[in-house]
Amino acid sequence: MTTAIVGAGLAGLARARALSARGEDVVLFESSERPGGVVRSEKVGGYLLELGPNTVRPTPELWRLVEDLGLESEALLADPRLPRSIDVGGRLHPLPTSAAAFLRTGLLSTRGKLRLLTEPFRRRGIPSGETVRDFFTRRLGPEVADRVVEPFVAGIWAGSSDRLSLEAAFPALARWEAERGSLTRGALADRRGSARSSRSRKRGLLSFREGLETLPRRMARELGGKLRLRCAVESVDRVGRGWRISQGAASVEVERVCIATPARQAARLVEGVAPAAAAALSAIPHAPLAVVHLSAPARAEQGFGHLVVPQAGRRILGAIWSSCLFPGRAPADRALYTVFLGGTRDPEALALADEQIVEVASRDLSTALEIPPTFEPVRVTRYAAAIPQYDLGHVRRIEALSRAEDSLPGLSFAGSYRGGISVGDVLRSALAV
Ligand SMILES: Cc1cc2nc3c(=O)[nH]c(=O)nc-3n(C[C@H](O)[C@H](O)[C@H](O)COP(=O)(O)OP(=O)(O)OC[C@H]3O[C@@H](n4cnc5c(N)ncnc54)[C@H](O)[C@@H]3O)c2cc1C
Structure with a gap:
C-alpha cells in the first residue's frame, strides 16, 4: 500500500514516519527546498534565531520522538521556573x-x-458557540x-x-x-x-543545541529518498479506488493520500474532488505575524519573556527573551529578544516597512524592560498567514473535513488547523494514524 503525503512540515514528516514504521510505502512531497515548514532555525552573525516556533512543550509524544530519533544529547530544556511577565499599567507584572x-x-x-x-x-455556559x-x-x-x-x-x-x-x-x-x-x-x-x-514527564521548554529545526532535519534524514524536495503538488484526483498526485506533466498513482499542507493550499488541492472540504478549508481565517529578532548588550535579568495587554502606547504582542531561555543563542556579551507584532489584533502592522517594525519593537521592548532603546536589528520575518484561527465556525468546518474523509476512502488531512496549533498538538494528531 503506497501513501503519498503532501507537505513536509512537522505534520507531514510525523505522518510519513508513523506510516513507514508500520511497514507501509510512503512518498512525501515538499514544494520548498527544505523540510520542516515553519520550523526554521537560522544562524546570523553569532545569533541562533528561531524564525517559527520558539516555546515548545515536551509533550510525551514529542519526547518519545526525540528519543526514537536519538536526539536526547542534542536536546535542551529551559528552566520551567523562569518567570513570565505581563505588561500592563506601565510596568511588568510577574x-x-x-x-x-x-x-x-x-x-x-x-x-x-x-x-x-x-x-x-x-x-454553566452554552455547550457550543x-x-x-x-x-x-x-x-x-x-x-x-x-x-x-x-x-x-x-x-x-x-x-x-x-x-x-x-x-x-x-x-x-x-x-x-x-x-x-x-x-x-x-x-x-x-x-x-x-x-x-x-x-x-519532561518539564520546561524543549529546543536543541542547533535549534528546533534539528527535529525535522533528523526526521527527513531518516526518511531518506522517500522525501522529495522541490516537488510542488498541483492537483489530487480520484482514479478508480486510488489517487493521482500531479506535478506539472508528471504524476504518480497511490492508494492513499494525506494532505499535510497549510489550509489554503489544501483547499486548492482538493477543490475538484472534495468541494465542501475545500470550501471549509479556505474559510479558516489566519493571523498574519511579524517576528523581529533584536539584540542588545547582555543584562542580568532572567525570564521567559513578556506578553502585552492591549493598551495605548504599546503595539507589540509580546517578546521572548531568547538568550535567557537557552544557551548559545547570542554571543556572550549580547542578549537576543524575539518580538512579535501583528496578529488579528493589529494586521496593519504587516504593512509597515522593516525599519518601522524594528522601531516599534525596540520602543515597546525598551519601555517594558526599562532600558534605553539601543537594540540592534538582527532579522525581520513576515508571515502573511501564520496561525489558523479556531473561530466560532471552526468545529463545523472540521466536521466537513471528516465527512470528506469518510466519503472518500484513502483521503486524509493533517496540519495545525486541526487538533491544536502547537507543535505538540500537531505531532500528536499526525502520529495518530
Ligand atoms: C511564527 C510562528 C511561531 C510559532 N510558535 C510556536 C511556539 O512557540 N510553540 C508551538 O508549539 N507552536 C508554535 N507555532 C505553531 C507550530 O509551529 C505550527 O502549528 C506547526 O509547525 C505547523 O506544522 P504543519 O506541518 O501543520 O504546517 P507547516 O509547517 O506550514 O508545513 C506545511 C508544509 O507544506 C508544504 N507545502 C505547501 N503546499 C505544498 C504543495 N502544493 N506541495 C508540496 N508541499 C507543499 C510547505 O512548503 C510546508 O513545508 C508557531 C507557528 C508560527 C508560524
Missing part, C-alpha cells in the same frame, strides 16, 4: 502561577481577586479575561479572545466545565490524573 500568587498579584484589583473565588459557583473571552469573563471575571487571557491568546495564537471558539481552541476547558461544573474542579481532577504519569 504572571501568577498559583492560587496564592493570584491573590497577591498587582495584575488584578481586590474586586477582581474576589471574583476569582466565586468561580466554582458560576453557571461561546468565545474564549465570554467564557473567561463568565467564569473568572472581566479582569482575568482582559489582563491574562487576552495577552495569552495574542501570544500563542496571534489571535483575539473575542473571536476564538472555546470549544475549538480550548476543548479541555470546555470539557472541565461540562464534566465538573467548574474550572477549579476540572483542574484539580486533571492534576490528580497527570500526577500519576508525571514521573517520566
Whole structure:
C-alpha cells in the first residue's frame, strides 16, 4: 500500500514516519527546498534565531520522538521556573502561577481577586458557540479575561479572545466545565490524573543545541529518498479506488493520500474532488505575524519573556527573551529578544516597512524592560498567514473535513488547523494514524 503525503512540515514528516514504521510505502512531497515548514532555525552573525516556533512543550509524544530519533544529547530544556511577565499599567507584572500568587498579584484589583473565588459557583455556559473571552469573563471575571487571557491568546495564537471558539481552541476547558461544573474542579481532577504519569514527564521548554529545526532535519534524514524536495503538488484526483498526485506533466498513482499542507493550499488541492472540504478549508481565517529578532548588550535579568495587554502606547504582542531561555543563542556579551507584532489584533502592522517594525519593537521592548532603546536589528520575518484561527465556525468546518474523509476512502488531512496549533498538538494528531 503506497501513501503519498503532501507537505513536509512537522505534520507531514510525523505522518510519513508513523506510516513507514508500520511497514507501509510512503512518498512525501515538499514544494520548498527544505523540510520542516515553519520550523526554521537560522544562524546570523553569532545569533541562533528561531524564525517559527520558539516555546515548545515536551509533550510525551514529542519526547518519545526525540528519543526514537536519538536526539536526547542534542536536546535542551529551559528552566520551567523562569518567570513570565505581563505588561500592563506601565510596568511588568510577574504572571501568577498559583492560587496564592493570584491573590497577591498587582495584575488584578481586590474586586477582581474576589471574583476569582466565586468561580466554582458560576453557571454553566452554552455547550457550543461561546468565545474564549465570554467564557473567561463568565467564569473568572472581566479582569482575568482582559489582563491574562487576552495577552495569552495574542501570544500563542496571534489571535483575539473575542473571536476564538472555546470549544475549538480550548476543548479541555470546555470539557472541565461540562464534566465538573467548574474550572477549579476540572483542574484539580486533571492534576490528580497527570500526577500519576508525571514521573517520566519532561518539564520546561524543549529546543536543541542547533535549534528546533534539528527535529525535522533528523526526521527527513531518516526518511531518506522517500522525501522529495522541490516537488510542488498541483492537483489530487480520484482514479478508480486510488489517487493521482500531479506535478506539472508528471504524476504518480497511490492508494492513499494525506494532505499535510497549510489550509489554503489544501483547499486548492482538493477543490475538484472534495468541494465542501475545500470550501471549509479556505474559510479558516489566519493571523498574519511579524517576528523581529533584536539584540542588545547582555543584562542580568532572567525570564521567559513578556506578553502585552492591549493598551495605548504599546503595539507589540509580546517578546521572548531568547538568550535567557537557552544557551548559545547570542554571543556572550549580547542578549537576543524575539518580538512579535501583528496578529488579528493589529494586521496593519504587516504593512509597515522593516525599519518601522524594528522601531516599534525596540520602543515597546525598551519601555517594558526599562532600558534605553539601543537594540540592534538582527532579522525581520513576515508571515502573511501564520496561525489558523479556531473561530466560532471552526468545529463545523472540521466536521466537513471528516465527512470528506469518510466519503472518500484513502483521503486524509493533517496540519495545525486541526487538533491544536502547537507543535505538540500537531505531532500528536499526525502520529495518530
Ligand atoms: C511564527 C510562528 C511561531 C510559532 N510558535 C510556536 C511556539 O512557540 N510553540 C508551538 O508549539 N507552536 C508554535 N507555532 C505553531 C507550530 O509551529 C505550527 O502549528 C506547526 O509547525 C505547523 O506544522 P504543519 O506541518 O501543520 O504546517 P507547516 O509547517 O506550514 O508545513 C506545511 C508544509 O507544506 C508544504 N507545502 C505547501 N503546499 C505544498 C504543495 N502544493 N506541495 C508540496 N508541499 C507543499 C510547505 O512548503 C510546508 O513545508 C508557531 C507557528 C508560527 C508560524
